[in-house]
Amino acid sequence: MPPRRRSQAATPSLTADDLARLTAAVAEGRRATVYLREAVPGLGLEAGSSARVLSVAGTAVTVKPRGVDDELPYEAEELRITKNAPPKPAAKKPAPKKPAAPKKPAAKKSPATTAPRTGAPEPAEAAPTVAPRRPTVKRTSTRTAKSVSVTVYGSADNEWFVAMTRGTTKPPRARAVAPEAVDAAMRELGDTIAHDAVTSVMSAAREDAKRRVDELSRELEAARQALAVLDSTD
Template sequence: MPPRRRSAPIPESLTPDNLTAIAAALADGKRPTVYLREGTPSLGLAPGASARVLSIDGTTLTVKPSGVNDELPYEADELRITKNPPPEPEKPKPAKSVARPAAARRSGPVPSAAAATKPAGPKPAPAKSTAPAPKPATTPTETAPPAKKSTRRTAARKAPAAVTVTIHGSAENEWSVSVTRGGRKLPRSRSVTPDSVESAMAELGDEQAQAATSSILNAAREEAQRRVDELSRELAAAREALAILDGST
């Protein structure tokens, strides 16, 4: 019988193949499901909670966890494709050693069959020695020097959790910043001014981020200029009407 193939181990977090499959599902209009590796008690999320993927950008996924009315960003290493964690690999059991009795070897000629079948008589008791047993020589005990305590600390430092900073911009030119640390979103987002967002994008030097923010900022500038022109026309008309009224009096 041919040996059975062992199934490949389930990865602990999302793999590049998982990200490719999720991106393809989103392109087809589907909302694939992923699961949180760690819980977020402040949001009532336990480890293994399900979440629907809304969008993906590189290794950052924007998801909506079950029971939470908010969209949260997570990294691929904070999610997994299955609800339960992968089982730990079985440790190989040590092989049991079977003790084999060693064959007793006898020196000298092989006894005859008659001698082998002859019942053995009682063995004589060993003679007791009357000489006193020698006492072990007493030697002064040497005390070992106390071991020096190591002054180095071997405690491993825990690496800080990943931080995600998200800038939200609306069509009304309203901007805010939210921070997520290790999958846990801070309570509230903070409002920021459009000029600070434009300065931050210029400092980052990312062309895609600048293009995305500039589209909203330019639209807001055009709307503001249109409003200024409209109010200017209304003001000119009001002044003209006032001049006519002043001339009539």
């Protein structure tokens, strides 16, 4: 299952300390619970639904929500450590306005002395010309911005999965991909950090496979020796 939309900035998401505590709890076999920040109508999950943490890899958290059989990958910013978001701080009350000072009475104007008219009348002053204002037109975009999120998840058994979210469309579950395809994709991306993270998981899986082969080889050799002893007694 891919990560959900990255929204609700007002609701605190998992912090680095939360991720560290969740990682320690999973490693010690203790139950670790987080809560979804957004609803998932397709799975019947509401915002604030609880989910059990199965694994933590960096900022990626794999959970199993209550009442859902699938294991879903989430980003830390899509989860929170408490069920309910903290209340918003109360808005500050505006400071009371100071009473306005009383206005002073206007001084009386002395009557203007009119000059005697001469023969020709004075020309009237032309009225100022005011340019008409253009109407303001607000343009609203009809295109809805859509984002695409791709999540690659690898397990200690060298099993790899990829999940994608386009806009608000969520696929039912992640798809399995070959390890060599993941390695080639990381090389093409050119991101050193992402490639090193994938390489470390694959290297650990390779070492585990070698140890298993060595153990099976020793068991096979011991079985052959035991069989040789039994054959010699016939």
